[in-house]
Amino acid sequence: MLHGQMTEVVKGVSLRVSAGRTVALVGESGSGKTVISQSVMGLLPRNGVITSGSLVFSDPDKDGKSVDIAGLPRDGKKMRMLRGGRMGMVFQEPMSSLSPVHTIGNQIEEALQLHRPHPRKEARAVTEQMLGMVGFRDPQRSYDRYPFELSGGLRQRAMLAMALICHPALLIADEPTTALDVTIQAQVLKLMKELQREFGMAILLITHDLGVVANMADEVVVVYRGEVMEAGPVEDIFRRPGHPYLKALLKASPDFDMPPGERLVALRGVTSAPVVKPIRETTPKPLLSVRGLRKTYGGKKGGGVIAVDDVSFDVLKGQCLGLVGESGSGKSTVGNLIMRARSADAGSITFHDPAGPVDVLALEGAALKAFRPRLQMIFQDPVSSLSPRMTVLDIIREPLIIQGRGSEAEQKRRVVELMDCVGLDPRFLTRYPHSFSGGQRQRIGIARALALNPDLIICDEPVSALDVSVQAQILNLLKDLQSSLGLTYLFVSHNLAVVHYMAERIAVMARGRIVEIGPRDALFRHPAHPYTKCLLRAVPLPDLDRPLDFDIATSGGGASDPATWPAAFRGTARDRLEMIDLGGDHWVLADRGCTAHDVTAA
Amino acid sequence: MLRYIIRRILIMIPTLLVTSALIFTVMQLPPSDYFETYVAEMAAQGEKADLSRIEFLKREYGFDKPPIERYFLWIAGFVQGDFGYSFEYEMPVRDVVGERLGLTILVSFCTILMTWMVAFPIGIYSATHQYSWADYGLTFMGLIGIAIPHFLLALIFMYFANVWFGLSIGGLMDPVYFNEPMSWEKAKSILAHLWIPVLIIGAGGTGSMVRAIRANLLDELQKQYYVTAKAKGLPPGKALRKYPLRMSLNFFVSHIGDVLPTLVSGSELTAVVLSLQTVGPLLLRALQSQDMYLAGSFLLFLSCMTVVGVLISDIALAFLDPRIRLQGGSSK
Numbered sequence: 001m002l003h004g005q006m007t008e009v010v011k012g013v014s015l016r017v018s019a020g021r022t023v024a025l026v027g028e029s030g031s032g033k034t035v036i037s038q039s040v041m042g043l044l045p046r047n048g049v050i051t052s053g054s055l056v057f058s059d060p061d062k063d064g065k066s067v068d069i070a071g072l073p074r075d076g077k078k079m080r081m082l083r084g085g086r087m088g089m090v091f092q093e094p095m096s097s098l099s100p101v102h103t104i105g106n107q108i109e110e111a112l113q114l115h116r117p118h119p120r121k122e123a124r125a126v127t128e129q130m131l132g133m134v135g136f137r138d139p140q141r142s143y144d145r146y147p148f149e150l151s152g153g154l155r156q157r158a159m160l161a162m163a164l165i166c167h168p169a170l171l172i173a174d175e176p177t178t179a180l181d182v183t184i185q186a187q188v189l190k191l192m193k194e195l196q197r198e199f200g201m202a203i204l205l206i207t208h209d210l211g212v213v214a215n216m217a218d219e220v221v222v223v224y225r226g227e228v229m230e231a232g233p234v235e236d237i238f239r240r241p242g243h244p245y246l247k248a249l250l251k252a253s254p255d256f257d258m259p260p261g262e263r264l265v266a267l268r269g270v271t272s273a274p275v276v277k278p279i280r281e282t283t284p285k286p287l288l289s290v291r292g293l294r295k296t297y298g299g300k301k302g303g304g305v306i307a308v309d310d311v312s313f314d315v316l317k318g319q320c321l322g323l324v325g326e327s328g329s330g331k332s333t334v335g336n337l338i339m340r341a342r343s344a345d346a347g348s349i350t351f352h353d354p355a356g357p358v359d360v361l362a363l364e365g366a367a368l369k370a371f372r373p374r375l376q377m378i379f380q381d382p383v384s385s386l387s388p389r390m391t392v393l394d395i396i397r398e399p400l401i402i403q404g405r406g407s408e409a410e411q412k413r414r415v416v417e418l419m420d421c422v423g424l425d426p427r428f429l430t431r432y433p434h435s436f437s438g439g440q441r442q443r444i445g446i447a448r449a450l451a452l453n454p455d456l457i458i459c460d461e462p463v464s465a466l467d468v469s470v471q472a473q474i475l476n477l478l479k480d481l482q483s484s485l486g487l488t489y490l491f492v493s494h495n496l497a498v499v500h501y502m503a504e505r506i507a508v509m510a511r512g513r514i515v516e517i518g519p520r521d522a523l524f525r526h527p528a529h530p531y532t533k534c535l536l537r538a539v540p541l542p543d544l545d546r547p548l549d550f551d552i553a554t555s556g557g558g559a560s561d562p563a564t565w566p567a568a569f570r571g572t573a574r575d576r577l578e579m580i581d582l583g584g585d586h587w588v589l590a591d592r593g594c595t596a597h598d599v600t601a602a
Numbered sequence: 603m604l605r606y607i608i609r610r611i612l613i614m615i616p617t618l619l620v621t622s623a624l625i626f627t628v629m630q631l632p633p634s635d636y637f638e639t640y641v642a643e644m645a646a647q648g649e650k651a652d653l654s655r656i657e658f659l660k661r662e663y664g665f666d667k668p669p670i671e672r673y674f675l676w677i678a679g680f681v682q683g684d685f686g687y688s689f690e691y692e693m694p695v696r697d698v699v700g701e702r703l704g705l706t707i708l709v710s711f712c713t714i715l716m717t718w719m720v721a722f723p724i725g726i727y728s729a730t731h732q733y734s735w736a737d738y739g740l741t742f743m744g745l746i747g748i749a750i751p752h753f754l755l756a757l758i759f760m761y762f763a764n765v766w767f768g769l770s771i772g773g774l775m776d777p778v779y780f781n782e783p784m785s786w787e788k789a790k791s792i793l794a795h796l797w798i799p800v801l802i803i804g805a806g807g808t809g810s811m812v813r814a815i816r817a818n819l820l821d822e823l824q825k826q827y828y829v830t831a832k833a834k835g836l837p838p839g840k841a842l843r844k845y846p847l848r849m850s851l852n853f854f855v856s857h858i859g860d861v862l863p864t865l866v867s868g869s870e871l872t873a874v875v876l877s878l879q880t881v882g883p884l885l886l887r888a889l890q891s892q893d894m895y896l897a898g899s900f901l902l903f904l905s906c907m908t909v910v911g912v913l914i915s916d917i918a919l920a921f922l923d924p925r926i927r928l929q930g931g932s933s934k
Binding site for chain 1: 829838928
């Protein structure tokens, strides 16, 4: 190394993956779990060195002859033969781990030709066969597809095909399903299990999702700051967690059984919790009403994508409405339409101000600018939603400057106040975002959203880029702020457990439409729509007694494909669908001819 | 794909029309024109200009007509290969430019070639050996290339060539061959003179291109798909060539369009200093003397080069990157 000093990131970790078994490596980001997998593959970044220890790989195809990978030259021939040939790897981001300018067939076949050379025609046949195995419906045509033409789930399947085409003895899967929707996650996990059985390979599964661990692993290794905290068979780990860190980790993830009002326990305490005022018990009135909202993307000559289709809902004052759906369901577009970041094609959005209702879509010019502070937004990605060239002070102050609130001194005072409010030390004000962790950055984003005293905050996947423990902190912070400042949230997320924790009412979106909306408990206990049911069943729970039903949603084009729904929900003619009242403010989208009884029976 | 290319070519027509109108307007903006400047100059020298001849020229070139009509006459001529009349040289623009255009293209082409041939290997080496001493050294040399103005470099070259070797390195060929028909001797003379202006004009471009390639490749080397390639067991060289290098070409190709005009218009001073027989010095002089057809034709010629360059780079990009090829036309 040229400069900088050596930091020990993995300290004396020992683990063992046996053939045909799955070992889960669990930990937060920064715990060193990815470094472990990189060392095994010989893929450590240039400034990473294995200082001591051994990595013994016993190849079952060579009668268990062992090699110490740590001793091999990283890019030497021997290491390269193992890498990709005997050990395959799947990465977290299916979007970026495939080259965008080569077809998936080309990229998969390349791995095949490196380790098991075939004549060209045969190679294509073998590749297509592999594509078929990982669930591509039309392998011949898929071979010539580019990654950007595929959905996230299919891309991850292509990655699996690439890792498995040489029949490796070991598969390293680094957060293979973290970036995927729950139903797709269930499919990919199922596929991994099947392929493992078929090839008899060992899997080293790296994840922070204890639900995935409970459903996949035979053995679990928990790492924290580069050290093994606890290791053992999955039964021991979940039923008798010994180490406090593991116990805390199990408590930090929200699940469906939490009674309302219970708080998540963050691993590391939040430094400052705002004062909690008792909530005034009045019947909540709607703060924002959305009616018949519609938005189509592209397609001037027809053939556009309907992103939002006839969406109607109310957000009640002081409450949190959860908007759940898979990627592409149109939930983020709804948020953008309300924020006036995009223009709606049809429908109305009414903001119920004490001074009288405001037609949000009709606002223009100065009126729109004056209205903007009422609605603010918290974004998903804490890295790209903060300008790296502005200090924290500038970032949080910017809305105040734009709206011309107060003098410079007053603005600065307000910023300090906001920093306290979100639990950040005001001494950090002159720092730049890069010196903060993901959770801290998200706090900065929250402080910025709070700067103008908004009435409604749209949270667009605010915790999906964060670790479980940090996620708990941020969710608690949002809850505390809601009760102390009387905020109303529209909480957009794909994570059902998180929405369950945050929202009083939940709307489920599929293919641009709200298919079901109702109070949290009604929706989770008695889901009526097949899509909602499917979503709920696809969530892997960190509980060994409630294993994931892997058979869901494996047929057809996924759970959001209306073809997989019973006839009552499919709506042969589009306009026959309408919201049916199930009682208790619980509505479901179904055929007009159905009664509440039909729907619940279906 | 064919539709895309045809559409892009069709778009060029209005672009060029607007550019030419702009050029024409700018040429018209000064309150005087070439004739008035000429008459004033003559009067200052105590001579009388041949007014009848000027009247004739004015009529001949439609200076008595409204500007709009003159603009269309000019454009119509341009399309037919008649670039107008240079008042200063008293001959058609085409003859004034003559050989210079070919020489300009030759110098530019050689410069681009040299820039690429030098910058690519250096850029790739710097990126793959980031923070090594070689990287620092090469980057520093590139910086020097960017920081020193061309004409200064030309002067330094000329001075030392003269002091040390007693050579005069100006010109693109021995003056006796200029405007002579091409011969073996002439070609040899051009080749002997060519390398110095190419080196000087290319220095800055090479420097910035090294930096650009290095920066782009460094970005690409961080990308996940490169790790995937290595995880497959690809040898390092092949992994580099097939994935990150290919991706960093995108940036490079999209800049092809800018290269030509920058080279031509950026090297005028150097051309003056080195007395190169390219179009640069001519353009400079034409702008000073308001020789509007000569200047206008040059400028229009430069815009044509830009537009064609952009077209080439767009088409090349579409071939290189399936995302552009297959998703073209989709909007937000």
